[in-house]
Amino acid sequence: MTNEESRDIIMNNYLEPYHRNMPHDGYEKTNTRNVSCIDNINLYIKWKDDTIEDITFDGEACAISISSTSIMIKNLIGKTSKEALEYIKEFYKMTDGEPFNKDLLKDACCYEEISKQKGRKVCANLPLKGIEKAILEHLK
Amino acid sequence: MNREDFPLLKEEIIYFDNSATSLKPKCVIDKMVDYYTNYPANAHRGDYDLSYKVDQEYEETRELVKDFIHARFLEEIIFTSGTTESLNMIVTGFFEELLEANDEVLITTSEHASNVLPWFRLANKKGIKVNYIPLDNNYYVTIDNLKKVITPKTKVISIAGITNVIGDIRPIKEICKLAHENNIFVILDGAQMVPHMKVDVEDLDVDFLAFSAHKMCGPTGVGVLYGKKELLEHLEPPILGGGMNESFDSPSEIYLKELPTRLEAGTRNIAGVIGFGETIKYLNKIGMERIHNYETDLRKYLIDKLLPLKHIDIINIESDSGIITFNVANVFSQDVAYYLNKYNVCVRAGNHCAKILKSSVGVNNTVRISLYFYNTYEEIDNLVELLSNYDKIVKEMI
Ligand SMILES: Cc1ncc(COP(=O)(O)O)c(C=O)c1O
Numbered sequence: 001m002t003n004e005e006s007r008d009i010i011m012n013n014y015l016e017p018y019h020r021n022m023p024h025d026g027y028e029k030t031n032t033r034n035v036s037c038i039d040n041i042n043l044y045i046k047w048k049d050d051t052i053e054d055i056t057f058d059g060e061a062c063a064i065s066i067s068s069t070s071i072m073i074k075n076l077i078g079k080t081s082k083e084a085l086e087y088i089k090e091f092y093k094m095t096d097g098e099p100f101n102k103d104l105l106k107d108a109c110c111y112e113e114i115s116k117q118k119g120r121k122v123c124a125n126l127p128l129k130g131i132e133k134a135i136l137e138h139l140k
Numbered sequence: 141m142n143r144e145d146f147p148l149l150k151e152e153i154i155y156f157d158n159s160a161t162s163l164k165p166k167c168v169i170d171k172m173v174d175y176y177t178n179y180p181a182n183a184h185r186g187d188y189d190l191s192y193k194v195d196q197e198y199e200e201t202r203e204l205v206k207d208f209i210h211a212r213f214l215e216e217i218i219f220t221s222g223t224t225e226s227l228n229m230i231v232t233g234f235f236e237e238l239l240e241a242n243d244e245v246l247i248t249t250s251e252h253a254s255n256v257l258p259w260f261r262l263a264n265k266k267g268i269k270v271n272y273i274p275l276d277n278n279y280y281v282t283i284d285n286l287k288k289v290i291t292p293k294t295k296v297i298s299i300a301g302i303t304n305v306i307g308d309i310r311p312i313k314e315i316c317k318l319a320h321e322n323n324i325f326v327i328l329d330g331a332q333m334v335p336h337m338k339v340d341v342e343d344l345d346v347d348f349l350a351f352s353a354h355k356m357c358g359p360t361g362v363g364v365l366y367g368k369k370e371l372l373e374h375l376e377p378p379i380l381g382g383g384m385n386e387s388f389d390s391p392s393e394i395y396l397k398e399l400p401t402r403l404e405a406g407t408r409n410i411a412g413v414i415g416f417g418e419t420i421k422y423l424n425k426i427g428m429e430r431i432h433n434y435e436t437d438l439r440k441y442l443i444d445k446l447l448p449l450k451h452i453d454i455i456n457i458e459s460d461s462g463i464i465t466f467n468v469a470n471v472f473s474q475d476v477a478y479y480l481n482k483y484n485v486c487v488r489a490g491n492h493c494a495k496i497l498k499s500s501v502g503v504n505n506t507v508r509i510s511l512y513f514y515n516t517y518e519e520i521d522n523l524v525e526l527l528s529n530y531d532k533i534v535k536e537m538i
Contacts, residue, residue, distance in 0.1 A: 010538050038474060038490045038505050060504055062474040063538050119478065 006110035013067035013107075018074050020066075022056035028138070031059075032130025034122050039065040043130050047138060050080050057127070064114070064123035071108050072127050081135050088128050088135075095121050141434060141513045142426060154485045154519045159304050159332060159463060159510035161354045168357060171418035172411045183410055184383055184401070198410060201417030202400070205364055208420050209349065210340040213369050215399035219413050222363035223331040224254040226350030227298075229365055229403070230327055231258035233376040234348075235296060241267035245296045246289060248273050248281060250303040255329045259298065269293070278458050279306045283314050290318075296325045301333030305491075305508070306456045307463025309333070316345040325371075331355060335512075336461060337432040341366055353412065358419035362412035365403070372399055381405040431513045435462035438511050438520065445524040452527060455506055462511030468533055473505040475537040482536060483526055 001009075024044030033040045039061035046054040055073045072091075076084050091108060093100040097115030111124045143149045145165040155163060181191040183198045205217045220226045239245075245259050249272055259270045271294075274285045281299065297319050302309050312328055319326045328346040333339055335356030341349055348371070353362040367375065377384060377396070384405040386395035396402045423431070439462050446452050446466065455465040468476050473489035480487050488508045509523070527533070 007538065011534075014538075060472070062472045062478070066472075067538075119481075123474075 001109050001112065003113070006113065009071070009107050009110040010063065010067045013070035014063040017057075017066050017070035019054075019056040020070070021058050024056045027054070027056065028134060030130050030134040030137070032126055032133070034126060039123060039126055041065060041069055041127060041130065043069070043127065043134065045131070045134055045138075050082075052076055052079055052081070052084060055131070061126065062123055064111075064120050065126045068108075068111065068124045069127035071110070072131065075106055075108060076131065081139055084135055085132070088132050091128050092125065095124055141430075143514050143516070145422075146514055149514060152484055154483075154515075154522060156509045156511065156515065156519075156523070157486045157488045158512040158515075159355070159508065160488055161360070162335065162357050162512055163514065164359070165357055165419075165422055167422055168359065168415050168418045172359060172415040175411045175414050182407055194410060194414075197414045197417065198408075201413050201420070204417050204420040204424075208424070209334070209364075209366060210342050211366055212342060216366055216369050216372060218365040218367070218372070218400050218403045219408055220350075220363045220365050221361050221409065222352040222354070223252075223329060223350045224352075224363075226363050226365035227254050227327070227329060228258050229375065229378050230348045230350065230367070231262060231298075233378055234367075234371065234374060235325075236262055236266065237374075237376065239266060239268050239295055242269060242293060243295045244269045244271050244291060244293045245298060246271050246273050246286070246294060247298050248275060248300075248303075250275065250279060250306055251298075251300055252304055252329065252331065255298055255300065255327075273297075273299070278308065279303075279456070280308045281310050281315070283311060283318060286315060286318060290322055290324070294322065294324050296327060298327040298329070300329040300331065301339065302336065302461045302463070304332050304463065304510075305465055305506070307332075307459040307461035307465070307510075308456070309337075309460050312344050312346065316347075320345065332461070332463070336428075336435060338428040347371055353416040353419060356419060357422060358416040359409075359412040361409045362416045369399065372403070375403065377403050377405060379405045382407070426513065434513050435511050436460055438462065438515060438517065439464060441517060442509070442511075442520045442524070445520065446527070449524075449528055451530045462515075464509045464511075465506045466509075467506055468527070468530070471533060471537060473507045476507045476533065479533050479537040480523070480526060483522075485523060485526065 027044035027046045030043050041057055041059035041061050044056045055077060057069050087104055090100045090104050094112055095115050102109050114120050114124050146163045147166055148163050179190045179193045181194050183194045202214050202217045206214055211217060245268060262268050263270050271289055273281050273289055276282050299310060301312055316326045325347045327348040330339055330349050330351035334351040347368055349366040351364050354360040384397055384402050386397055388394045442464055443457060446454055451469040453467045467473060477487050477489035490505055
């Protein structure tokens with residue numbers, strides 16, 4: 001993915017995020033925020049047994065966090081908890097600057113360069129941390 | 141002004157986060173290195189030359205602070221770790237004992253967390269009421285609004301002299317006058333005021349004052365608690381230990397030293413206090429009035445340049461301090477800070493520790509520029525150029 005392509009994906013998902021401020025009656029809510037910055041996002045998850053049937057979100061955050069949430073939601077809907085955790089693991093590998101599975105992350109590869117920006121890695125990871133917590137909670 | 145005194149300013153960096161903390165001039169750094177290198181003994185302990193010098197230097201800072209804020213007595217100057225500790229000591233050590241259930245304290249919605257949370261805790265513990273002085277359309281405190289909320293139950297007004305988000309300068313002298321006519325104590329949170337303008341505790345007639353050295357070119361971990369002597373006498377020491385006691389033979393025979401030592405248990409931040417003395421000499425040399433006037437002019441220059449930019453929404457157009465808070469249309473404040481950081485411009489994004497401001501101003505997050513005397517017109521020009529191109533901001537914010 002070129003820098004220009006990454007930029008476009010991030011900006012598109014920031015300006016028109018997927019499933020932001022959508023109805024979430026009966027969904028499981030989880031909040032995710034960073035201590036060091038002001039990003040603050042609520043994720044709402046609808047489970048069907050072990051499969052993520054839907055996710056919506058609301059809240060306030062920077063362009064990286066919002067776009068990352070949007071992309072994550074697109075990629076995780078329809079996945080089982082195990083598949084979702086696998087995806088999250090690959091995402092962390094990417095933001096840590098390690099080799100990762102590009103086919104699995106799809107659009108989310110736009111954050112490949114973020115491992116070099118100390119401050120912004122936490123922003124990209126933010127929604128993943130939130131959903132990871134929610135999935136582990138669901139599995140309990 | 142005085143840029144050559146600051147080692148960091150030799151680098152390509154524009155530092156606009158002075159409300160968070162200030163840069164340190166070389167003389168202050170050198171003073172602390174001198175202590176650590178040449179006389180690193182403890183204070184109030186030894187009978188040898190090195191230790192004597194420590195005492196002298198440490199107590200000289202107290203003299204300097206006393207004159208700097210125009211206190212009457214040396215005993216009124218207590219060294220703490222900063223504004224936060226000073227405010228907590230005042231609330232916990234003095235007012236917790238004094239206040240009764242349903243007594244009222246007045247603060248505002250733009251106070252820093254350190255002037256809110258200690259009161260909230262006291263509210264939970266003793267049933268006191270925390271009430272708010274309404275702010276006017278500019279988010280200012282006015283005497284008229286203060287009059288509206290004073291009741292026979294009001295015992296304390298605790299407010300910042302200059303708030304760290306709006307930067308308004310509160311009419312402290314008038315507030316103290318009205319308060320004292322009604323038997324109300326006034327605590328001044330001077331964290332943003334003392335570094336930027338002359339604060340004269342006698343003239344203002346405040347009962348307590350708290351401020352931090354690190355926001356005024358001094359070291360971190362040092363602050364001041366000022367209190368009128370007759371009040372400080374009743375302030376319960378928050379911690380007990382060495383240095384502050386006369387003798388302790390049994391629980392019923394604890395004898396504490398007089399002020400100010402009584403409130404300074406344990407080994408203090410000696411290097412910091414000594415460095416802080418140098419800081420005050422340094423600021424005195426420049427002159428607080430000059431600092432304040434320069435910052436006011438600089439702010440006005442920045443505001444005049446930002447006002448024509450349609451995509452910039454300034455929250456506090458009016459205000460006489462060096463604090464400018466704004467948002468860029470449809471851009472999250474943190475993204476603006478990231479963008480400016482790419483050009484080595486340091487600004488703060490966020491809610492600036494005044495979380496409840498949201499309820500009055502209606503915005504959660506802002507970008508904040510806070511100026512100090514070493515900032516320049518040129519730096520402002522650079523900033524304005526970076527902010528004037530909206531497309532560039534949006535393009536480069538990620
Ligand atoms: C108005 C105000 N009060 C209190 C504080 C707390 O100061 P410190 O962190 O030095 O204790 C600050 C610091 O930002 C402040 O701006």
